[in-house]
Amino acid sequence: MIRSMTAYATVERQIEGGSLSAELRAVNHRFLELGLRLPDELRALEPALRERVSARIGRGKLDLVLRLRAAEGEGGLHLNQAMVDELAQLNLGLTSRFPGLRTSLTELLQYPGVLRSRGIDPEMLQAAALELLDALLDQFVAAREREGSKLAEAIAERVDGIEAHAAEARELIPLIRTGQRQKLEARLADLAQPADPGRLEQELVLSLQKLDVDEELDRLGSHIKEIRRVLKQDAAVGRRLDFLLQEFNREANTLGSKSVDVRTTNIAVELKVLIDQIREQVQNLE
Structure with missing residues (x-):
C-alpha cells in the first residue's frame, strides 16, 4: 500500500520499576534521516533502534524519542x-x-551517566524498548498507509482529469486540421497569381505536420496507464511517480507549443495545472 511520508505515533508501556514511552514523527525528506533522543539507560541500544526503523521506513525525516519514568516510591534516581x-x-x-x-x-x-534510575534491570529495559518500538512502528506505518491511501485517491482523481482532457484533444485535432486546411486554401485562393497545385499540397502537408500531436497523446496515454499501475504497487513509489510527472509535463508542453487553436491551448494549460497538483501530492509520498 502507498504510504505518506508524514505521520505521527506514540505508545507507552508499564514496565517493572516505571514506565517507558516512545514517540515518532516524520516530515517529507528525499532520503531517510533519523534523529534519536534516548535516556542514558538506552544509549547502547541506538544501533539496534536505527536498524529496526530503517527496515520498516524508506524515506522521511524522522524524530524518535524514548522516555523512561521511574515509578513513584521506587526510589527514583x-x-x-x-x-x-x-x-x-x-x-x-x-x-x-x-x-x-x-x-x-x-x-x-x-553529565550523562551521573544519575541512573534505580531498580530497573538493563536487559529487561532494552528488551522492553525494542518491543515498544515494534508496536510504535506498527502504528506509525498504519498512519502512513491511511494518509497514503487518501493521497493516492487524490492523484487518481487528477489522472482521470488528465485522461479526459487528452481524449478531448484527440477529438478536436481532426477538426482543427480541417479548419487549418480550409483557412490556408482560402488565403491561397485570394492570391493574385494562382498557386502551383503541387506547391499548394506541399505547403498544406508541412502546415498540418506541425499540428500533429498524435505521438504526444499516445505517450500521454501510456503514462496514464503506468501511473495507475504504480499507484497499485505495495512499495515506495514517490521517486517513480516524480519521474513520470516529468514525462507528463513534457507531453503537455509539446501539446501547448504545437497548438494553433485556443481550445487545445486551454487543454494544455489544464493538463499542466493537474500535473502540478499531482506533483504536490507526490512530494508527500514515501
Whole structure:
C-alpha cells in the first residue's frame, strides 16, 4: 500500500520499576534521516533502534524519542558513585591548570551517566524498548498507509482529469486540421497569381505536420496507464511517480507549443495545472 511520508505515533508501556514511552514523527525528506533522543539507560541500544526503523521506513525525516519514568516510591534516581569519583579525580588534575574552573551541582548532575534510575534491570529495559518500538512502528506505518491511501485517491482523481482532457484533444485535432486546411486554401485562393497545385499540397502537408500531436497523446496515454499501475504497487513509489510527472509535463508542453487553436491551448494549460497538483501530492509520498 502507498504510504505518506508524514505521520505521527506514540505508545507507552508499564514496565517493572516505571514506565517507558516512545514517540515518532516524520516530515517529507528525499532520503531517510533519523534523529534519536534516548535516556542514558538506552544509549547502547541506538544501533539496534536505527536498524529496526530503517527496515520498516524508506524515506522521511524522522524524530524518535524514548522516555523512561521511574515509578513513584521506587526510589527514583541514584548517584553513579564510580563516575562521580572519576570526575572528581579529573577535576583535581585540572584545577592546578585552570584555577578559575568551577562546576555547579546542576552541571554535574546533568553529565550523562551521573544519575541512573534505580531498580530497573538493563536487559529487561532494552528488551522492553525494542518491543515498544515494534508496536510504535506498527502504528506509525498504519498512519502512513491511511494518509497514503487518501493521497493516492487524490492523484487518481487528477489522472482521470488528465485522461479526459487528452481524449478531448484527440477529438478536436481532426477538426482543427480541417479548419487549418480550409483557412490556408482560402488565403491561397485570394492570391493574385494562382498557386502551383503541387506547391499548394506541399505547403498544406508541412502546415498540418506541425499540428500533429498524435505521438504526444499516445505517450500521454501510456503514462496514464503506468501511473495507475504504480499507484497499485505495495512499495515506495514517490521517486517513480516524480519521474513520470516529468514525462507528463513534457507531453503537455509539446501539446501547448504545437497548438494553433485556443481550445487545445486551454487543454494544455489544464493538463499542466493537474500535473502540478499531482506533483504536490507526490512530494508527500514515501
